[in-house]
Amino acid sequence: MxxxxxxxxxxxxxxxxxxxxxxxxxxxxxxxxxxxxxxxxxxxxxxxxxxxxxxxxxxxxxxxxxxxxxxxxxxxxxxxxxxSPEEGDPSLINAFNFYFSRNPIKKIKSALFGAKSVAxxxxxxxxxxxxxxxxxxxxxxxxxxxxxxxxxxxxxxxxxxxxxxxxxxxxxxxxxxxxxxxxxxxxxxxxxxxxxxxxxxGVQKQFVDLSQQTPVDFGYIESIYPGFKEYLDEPIGVQTKRGCPYSCLYCLYNYIEGKKVRYRNPQVIGQEIETLNKEYGIKKIWFCDSQFFPAKKDFAICERTLDEIIKRKLDIQWTSYMRIEHINKNIAEKMLASGVSDFELSINSGSQKVINALKLGFRLEKFF
The missing domain is CATH 3.40.50.2300 (Response regulator)
Incomplete structure (x- = not known):
């Protein structure tokens, strides 16, 4: 077949x-x-x-x-x-109420909400x-x-x-x-x-070589995508890399993209963001990588990406998933200069035992 x-x-x-x-x-x-x-x-x-x-x-x-x-x-x-547990969605609250609330009325309401969610x-x-x-x-x-x-x-x-x-x-x-x-x-x-x-x-033998990618031709994308302009007021996703070296129990980035981290050329990323900002007026960028800084050894190429944004004097704000345990003063200053507005952490617990069980790969003392 x-x-x-x-x-x-x-x-x-x-x-x-x-x-x-x-x-x-x-x-x-x-x-x-x-x-x-x-x-x-x-x-x-x-x-x-x-x-x-x-x-x-x-x-x-x-x-x-x-x-x-x-x-x-x-x-x-x-x-x-x-x-999903996004802002304004009560799914997690109802789940906690169903399992842990001592109020029987709350339990019943949460159970009904759960049944409705399943349907x-x-x-x-x-x-x-x-x-x-x-x-x-x-x-x-x-x-x-x-x-x-x-x-x-x-x-x-x-x-x-x-x-x-x-x-x-x-x-x-x-x-x-x-x-x-x-x-x-x-x-x-x-x-x-x-x-x-x-x-x-089947079994994938080879992943895409991201280092050879050129900037997205947004003019072409606009020509084939009737919904393109619907997103001009929204955060636009930009990839700087694919892959994740970690094995967090609840995440599947490494399954989908592979465990080896593959990088795009920082200059290409800078050109891509510059086009979005100057030609389409995009102000908000979401770096949709598994982690912007996967590990300390990756700081050099990540820093080059920040440098590309800074030297182009782009009027943007950016956010991403982030591991912060190795961030130093120099990197922090470049993050601010390049327009970081916020970032998402997944500390998950104040218990090192729980963190180890989830296979998150960090020590709490690095954060506090």
Missing amino acids: IKENFKKSINSILYVRLPCPKIWPVSLVYLADHIHKECPNVKQRILDLSLVEPEDESKTLIKTIEEFNPQAIAFSLRVIQPF TYQNRTKKTLALINEASNKFGDRQILIGGPAFSVFWNFIMPRINNKAIGVVGEAENALLKIIKGLPLEEERFVWQENGSVKC
Whole structure:
């Protein structure tokens, strides 16, 4: 079945971002930019269903496919839950009340909230996967692909629920998609397929060489992405690296991107942010890496990224996930000079025993 699917090359791709909270689609932007530079004759378009009202998702998807007429439809599943512990969301509070509150009324209310959340989760997931199946059934001659962070984590649960002609890609998709476009074998990629009633996953032999990337061509992205301008007042995600050397129990960055940290050229990052700031008026940057400073040995290249922002005199504010145990005065001053506004820490506990159990890889005395 796999060989049959990739006998022919592909000359047009529609990327469909499945419904999720509104956030800049950083992975799709980097992927589409990469494909354009490697295969400039391949036509691409991005459909962002996070910008579409729920009752219009199916209609919008079908209409876009009919109008663009792509040979391949690549679905991106960013999140699989319709709720998360963000600001204003009571999920965590209700969970704690249910398990630990001594007030029976609070327990009952939290239990009802939990039941409602489960029902919402099941209905939203069912509806999301139905979009894939609807496109696959209605356009049976197109290659159906699926990837994205949520799919990369839950592929073994998702694949049996979608049409068995679909092909999945786990983790970064640049190399695998280029092979699909050119009709090449996928044996050395983390692709997922269904065969004889079971789901199988390949093994990725090589990750993308980020050091050779050039700045994103945002003019091109704007031309293929009708929802582009919807994000100009939002934080824009920029990658400085991929991979994470840590093994925190609750995080899957190293599974999706690999344990080896791979860096983009700081000059390229600076050019990318300068374009966003000066040509599109972007003021807020989110460095969407596993950690901006993964370890002390990485400070030199991270410092160069800060230097690029400072020398370009960019009017931005930036934030990121951060490990701060090795930050010194010089780095702290450059962070401030480059526009850091805040950063997110994951200390998680005041108990070293708990931190060790979670495999976070740091000592509390480094923070306090």
